[in-house]
Amino acid sequence: MRRVSTTLTICAIVLSLMLIFSASGNVAFAKTVKIAFIGPLTGPNAAQGNGAKNSFDLAIKQANKSGNFPYKIEMMTLDDASDPAVAVSAALKAVSDKDVAAASGHWNSSCALATIHTFHSFKMPMVVWGAISPKITEYNYPEISRSCPTLVQENVPFAKWVITKLGNKKFCIISDTTDYGEQNTKAFSALCKKYGAEILSVDAVPTGTTDFRPILTKVKGINPSAIYFGGVVMEGALVRSQMKKIGLNKVFCAVSGLADPKFIEVAGKAAAEGTIITKPGFDLDELSGGKNFKAAYKAQGYSEPMGAYGIYAYEAANIILAALKQVGPDDKVALAKALRNIKFDGIMGRTTFDKNGQTELAPVTKLVAQDGKWVTWENSDYAAGKRTLPKP
Amino acid sequence: MELFIQQIINGLLLGCNYTLIAIGFSLFFGALNVVHFSHGDICILGSFILLILYGISQAAGLFNTLPALISIPIFVFTAVLLTGLFGVFFEKIVIKPFRLSPELMVLVATVALGIVIRETVRISYPQGSNPQIFPAIFPDGGFDISTLFIRYDSLIIFVSTVALISGVFLFVQKTRMGSAIRAISQDIEAAMMMGISVNITVSVTFFLGSALGAVAGILNGAYIGIIRFDMGLMGGIKGFSAAVVGGLGNIYGAILGGLVLGFVETFSSAFIPGGTAYKDVLAFLVVIFFLVFKPSGILGEKVFEKV
Numbered sequence: 001m002r003r004v005s006t007t008l009t010i011c012a013i014v015l016s017l018m019l020i021f022s023a024s025g026n027v028a029f030a031k032t033v034k035i036a037f038i039g040p041l042t043g044p045n046a047a048q049g050n051g052a053k054n055s056f057d058l059a060i061k062q063a064n065k066s067g068n069f070p071y072k073i074e075m076m077t078l079d080d081a082s083d084p085a086v087a088v089s090a091a092l093k094a095v096s097d098k099d100v101a102a103a104s105g106h107w108n109s110s111c112a113l114a115t116i117h118t119f120h121s122f123k124m125p126m127v128v129w130g131a132i133s134p135k136i137t138e139y140n141y142p143e144i145s146r147s148c149p150t151l152v153q154e155n156v157p158f159a160k161w162v163i164t165k166l167g168n169k170k171f172c173i174i175s176d177t178t179d180y181g182e183q184n185t186k187a188f189s190a191l192c193k194k195y196g197a198e199i200l201s202v203d204a205v206p207t208g209t210t211d212f213r214p215i216l217t218k219v220k221g222i223n224p225s226a227i228y229f230g231g232v233v234m235e236g237a238l239v240r241s242q243m244k245k246i247g248l249n250k251v252f253c254a255v256s257g258l259a260d261p262k263f264i265e266v267a268g269k270a271a272a273e274g275t276i277i278t279k280p281g282f283d284l285d286e287l288s289g290g291k292n293f294k295a296a297y298k299a300q301g302y303s304e305p306m307g308a309y310g311i312y313a314y315e316a317a318n319i320i321l322a323a324l325k326q327v328g329p330d331d332k333v334a335l336a337k338a339l340r341n342i343k344f345d346g347i348m349g350r351t352t353f354d355k356n357g358q359t360e361l362a363p364v365t366k367l368v369a370q371d372g373k374w375v376t377w378e379n380s381d382y383a384a385g386k387r388t389l390p391k392p
Numbered sequence: 393m394e395l396f397i398q399q400i401i402n403g404l405l406l407g408c409n410y411t412l413i414a415i416g417f418s419l420f421f422g423a424l425n426v427v428h429f430s431h432g433d434i435c436i437l438g439s440f441i442l443l444i445l446y447g448i449s450q451a452a453g454l455f456n457t458l459p460a461l462i463s464i465p466i467f468v469f470t471a472v473l474l475t476g477l478f479g480v481f482f483e484k485i486v487i488k489p490f491r492l493s494p495e496l497m498v499l500v501a502t503v504a505l506g507i508v509i510r511e512t513v514r515i516s517y518p519q520g521s522n523p524q525i526f527p528a529i530f531p532d533g534g535f536d537i538s539t540l541f542i543r544y545d546s547l548i549i550f551v552s553t554v555a556l557i558s559g560v561f562l563f564v565q566k567t568r569m570g571s572a573i574r575a576i577s578q579d580i581e582a583a584m585m586m587g588i589s590v591n592i593t594v595s596v597t598f599f600l601g602s603a604l605g606a607v608a609g610i611l612n613g614a615y616i617g618i619i620r621f622d623m624g625l626m627g628g629i630k631g632f633s634a635a636v637v638g639g640l641g642n643i644y645g646a647i648l649g650g651l652v653l654g655f656v657e658t659f660s661s662a663f664i665p666g667g668t669a670y671k672d673v674l675a676f677l678v679v680i681f682f683l684v685f686k687p688s689g690i691l692g693e694k695v696f697e698k699v
Contacts (some may be wrong), residue, residue, distance in 0.1 A: 042521035044620075081521070177669050202663070205667040210616040210623075214661040215400045215668055221395040234523055234618070241617055246398070247541055265620060266525055 019193075031071040033329040035060065035320055036094035037313070038087065038105035038115070039130070041079040044207070044234045047262040048107045051307030052129055053077060056104065058297055059317030068325060068344050076100060080111045087111035088118055089283045095122035101329035102126065102339075104316045105388065107309060109133030109180045116144050125323075125336040129316040130309040132256070133183050137356040143336045145357035147319055148312040149280045151180070152187045153362040159191035159277040161366060162253050166276075168226040168392045172219045172237060173202045174212070175230030184230030184255065200224050205235065212239045216246050225392035226251035233258055237266035244271040249390050256280055259308035259374065269372035274389050275381070280377040281348050283376050289347035315346045394539045399662045400655075405615065407547055407654025408553035412608035413631025414562060414638065416601035416645035422577035422641040423597040426487055426498045430506030431605055432628015433513075433694060434482070436621065437612040438475035438606025439526065440513055442467055446527045464529045472606045479602020480595045488594075506628070514621040523620040526613035549611050556607060560600065573597055577641065633679040639692025648690050652678065 037056045038050035060075045078094060080087035087106065094103045095118060102125040106112040112131035119126040120141040128136055129145040132154065137146055162168055171192060175181030185202060192199055200222045203215050216239070219227065227243070227250055231234050236258045243252060249349035252275045259279040264272040284290030293314060298305050323338040344351040351361050370387070381387040413435055420428040445467045449455065454463060463655070486505045490498040514520040534543035564570040572593045575583040596682055613619040630653060638649025656675050661668035681688060 004485075043522060046519065046522050202666060204666065205661075206669065206672070209668075210618065211402075211406060214399060214658045217398045217402060218662050219394055220398075238617060245543060245545075266523070268617075 003264060012070070015036060023372055030081045032074050032096060033069075033071050034074045034100040035104075035317070035324075036076040036078060036097075036100050036103035037317075038078045038080050038090050038094065038103065038111075039313070040107055040111075041077070043081040043083070045082045045107055045232060047233065047304065048130065048307045048309055049079070050304040051310040052107065052313035054300070054302040054304060055297065055306050055310035056129070056316040056317045057302075058293075059225055059314050059321065061300070062296070063318075067319075071329070073100075073321070073324075080106060080108070080115075082108045084108075084114035087115050089193060089291075091115035091118040094343050095119065096125050100124070101324060101332070102320045102335060104129050104313065104320060106131040107268045108178070109136065109183070110178050112136050116141055119143050123336070125320070125332060125339050127316040127320055127339065129313040131180075133179050134187075135179070135183070137358040140356045142340065142357075143332075145339050145353045145359075146344060147234050147316040147351060147359050148309065148316055149362035149364075150358060151183055151255060154278060154280055154364055155184065155187040155191055157364045158214040158253075158255050159188060159195055161278070162226065162228075162251075162276065163192065163195040163197045166251070166389070166392065168251055168253075169197045170224040170392075171199050171226055171228050172222055172224040173199060173228045173230060174215060175202075175204050176207045176209075176218075176232070176235055177204045178207060178231075180232065180257065181230045184257075188228055188230065205231075207231070207235060209235060210225075212242050213246060216243055216248050219247065219250075220248045224250060225390075226253055229254040229258065231257055233260050233263050234266065237263045237272075240267040240275060241271040244268075251276065251389050251392070257310055261305055261307075261374070264372055264374070272369040272372070274387075275369040276377070276389070277367050277374075279367055279374075280362065280364055281311055282363055283365050284311060284347070293347055306316060308359055310343065311347065315344075315348065315351065318346060319344050319351060393528075397540055399658060401542075401546060403655040403658035404651070404660070405654075406547055406658055407651035408549055409608055409612050409615070409627075410630050410634040410653050411647050412553060412604050412611070414634035414650050415557065415643055416605045417632050417635040418638075418641050418643055418646045419573075419597050419601040421635070423573060423594055424463065424487070424491070424580075425495065426502070427458065427632065427640075428487070428601075429499065429502040429616075429632070430482070430485060430486075430509055431502075431601070432624035432626070432631060433506045433509040433613075434475060434479055434602050434624070435605035435609035435627055435631075436619065437478060437513065437609070437623035438471055438602075439609035439619045440517060440621075441474050441606070442471035442526060442529075442610050442613070443526065443619065444517075445471055446529075448494055455532075459544075468529065468607075468610060471610060472603045475606030475609075476599040476603035479598045479605070481524075482602075483594065483598040488591075506624070506632055510621055510624065517621070520621050523618040524621050526617055528617075529610075529614050547613060552607070552611065556604060557647060560604065563600070564643065569593070569596055625642030630675070633676065637679055637682045637689055639689030642689070642691045645689050645691040652690075 015281050039052050041049045060073050063073055077092035080090050094100050104127045107130035109131040112128050120143050132151040134150040134152045173185055175185045240252055254277050255278045258277050284294050322344050327334045327338045340353050350360050351359050354360055367374045368377050368380045368382050370380050377383050434667050486501050530545035530548050572588045576593050634649035634653045635646050637652055638645030653675050655677050657671045660671045660674045
C-alpha cells in the first residue's frame with residue numbers, strides 16, 4: 001500500500017512538472033504561427049513531394065527573414081505518402097493543432113480529394129499546390145483554393161500542340177486507374193474529338209504495375225501515331241523504357257505527370273529521348289523572379305531538386321503568407337475569404353482565383369526530353385529540325 | 393502473328409518469375425507442411441542484396457578493373473548465396489520453434505517475418521520507400537528470328553529459369569540429399585527413424601527455396617528495371633497462388649501454376665479491351681476457381697486442407 005502511494009506521488013510530481021514545462025513552453029513560443037505543408041515525401045512520388053516541400057520551406061524562411069510578420073512562422077511538414085488514408089490522418093493532424101493557421105497540400109489528386117472535406121469541416125484554409133484533378137475545386141468549398149492549373153486547363157494547349165501542330169491523329173491511351181489517370185483520359189478524349197484525332201485503344205493500369213509489355217505489344221499491333229500517357233512518373237518511365245525494349249517507336253506524350261528529372265533517370269537517357277510533355281507555368285530561366293527563386297533554392301543546399309511543382313508550392317506558400325499579412329492568423333474564415341479574393345503578383349504572373357477557388361493563371365511550357373534533360377520545346381533540336389520525332 | 397508470339401513470350405517470362413517463387417513455396421510445404429508467407433519478401437531481399445553489392449563495387453571502382461561479364465555473375469551468385477543463408481537463418485529463428493505447434497502459429501510467425509523484412513529494407517536502404525533503379529545486369533539489344541525480335545534479357549531469363557528448375561529437379565530426384573528431402577516430405581518420423589537428420593535436410597530445403605527466390609527477385613528486377621521494398625508482397629501472393637493452382641508441394645505443379653497465372657495475366661491485358669485494369673482480378677478468379685473445384689491443384693495429390 002505504502003509503495004502504491006509512493007508511486008502515485010511520484011506520478012503526480014512528474015505530471016505537474018510536465019504541465020509546468022508545457023505551459024512555460026507555450027508562453028515562450030506564443031508568437032508562432034504554423035502553416036502546414038502536406039505532400040508525398042515518401043513513396044512513388046517522393047521526388048515531387050520533396051522538391052515542393054523544400055520550395056515551400058524556402059518561402060517560409062524568406063518570410064521570416066523579411067520582418068513583415070510580427071510573429072514567427074513555422075512550417076509543419078506532413079507526409080501523405082501518395083495514400084489518401086495517410087493524407088487524411090495528416091490533415092487531421094494539421095487541423096487539430098491550434099497554431100496552424102492554414103495548410104497547403106498534395107500532389108496526388110486522390111489525396112486532395114480525400115482531405116478537402118476534412119479541411120472544410122474544420123474551416124481551415126487550404127491551398128492545393130500540386131494536385132490537378134478538376135473535381136477538387138468543383139466542390140466549391142470556401143476554404144479550398146488552388147494555385148496550380150487543373151489537368152483540364154493543362155490538356156487544352158497540350159492537345160492543340162500534339163494534334164494540330166505535330167500532326168498526330170491516332171492515339172492509344174494508357175493511364176493509371178487513379179482519379180488523375182481517369183480525368184486525364186476523359187479530358188484528352190474530349191479534346192481529341194474536338195481537334196479531330198482518333199482514339200484507338202484505352203488501357204487503365206493500377207498504380208504499381210511494373211510489366212507493361214502485354215499492353216505495349218498490343219499497341220504495337222494497333223499501330224497508332226502516338227501514345228498518350230495519363231499517369232505519373234514511375235509507371236510512365238517504365239512504359240517508356242519497355243516501349244524501347246519491344247521496339248515500339250512512336251511518339252510518347254503526356255501532361256505534367258511526367259515532368260520530373262526522375263522520369264528520365266528511371267526510363268534511361270536513351271529511352272526517354274523524344275518524350276514530349278507539357279508542364280504548367282513558364283520556364284523559370286525566362287523570368288527574372290524565376291532566376292532569383294532558382295538561385296535562392298540552390299543557396300539553401302537542399303538535397304533534392306525542386307521538381308516541376310516546386311514553383312507552385314513556393315507560390316502557394318507566398319499566397320498564404322500574403323493573405324496572412326492582410327488579415328492575421330486568428331480568424332480562419334476571414335483568412336479563407338482573403339485567399340479567395342487575393343490578387344497576388346508572383347513569379348509567374350498575377351494569381352487570381354475564380355468563383356470555385358481555381359487559379360486563373362494557367363500558362364504551360366512545352367518540353368521535350370533531349371540528351372537526358374527536359375528541354376523547352378522552342379529551344380530544342382526537335383523544333384529546330386535537327387532531330388525528328390517518330391513520324392505520325 | 394508475331395505479336396501473338398510476342399504475347400506468348402511475355403506470358404512465359406511472367407510465368408517463369410512466378411514459377412521460381414512457387415517452387416520455393418512447394419519445397420517448404422513439401423518438407424514441413426508450412427506455408428512460408430514471407431517468401432516473397434525474401435525474394436525482394438535477394439534483389440536488394442544485389443543492389444547493395446552493385447552499389448558498393450561501383451563506389452569502389454571495381455568495374456574499372458573487372459569486366460561486367462565476370463563481375464556481374466559473381467554479384468548475382470553472392471546475392472543468391474547470401475539470400476539462401478538468410479532463408480536458413482529465418483527458418484531457424486522463426487519456423488523451427490513452431491515445429492510441434494499448430495500450423496496457424498507458423499503462419500502468423502511467417503506473416504510477421506515478412507513485415508519485419510519489408511520494413512527493415514524500407515528503413516535501412518537510403519530512401520527505401522521509393523522505387524530503386526535496378527542495375528542493367530543483362531546486355532541490351534537482341535536478335536531477329538525472321539520477323540520476331542528476341543531480346544537477350546528475355547532469353548537469359550528463360551534459359552536460366554529452365555536450367556535452375558532442371559537443376560532442382562535433378563537434385564531432388566537424383567542426389568542423396570534430394571531423397572532425404574523427399575523422405576521427410578512423405579513422413580517426417582519415418583525419415584528420422586531411417587537416420588535422416590531433419591534439421592540439416594530442412595536447412596538445405598530452405599537454402600534451396602530462398603536462393604531460387606533470390607534469383608526470381610533479381611531476374612524480375614532486371615526485367616522491369618526497378619525494384620521496390622514492397623514488391624515481395626504481391627510477388628509472394630502470386631507465387632503462392634501459382635503453387636496452389638499447380639498443386640502445393642509438387643514441383644511440376646509449381647511450373648504449371650506459374651505459367652497459368654502468367655498467361656492469364658498477360659492475355660487478359662493483351663486480348664480483352666480495357667482488360668489490364670482487371671488482370672489481377674482475373675488471375676485471382678482462376679485461383680479461387682481452383683480452390684473451389686480442385687483444391688488439390690492441377691497435379692496435387694493430397695488434399696490441401698486449410699491454411
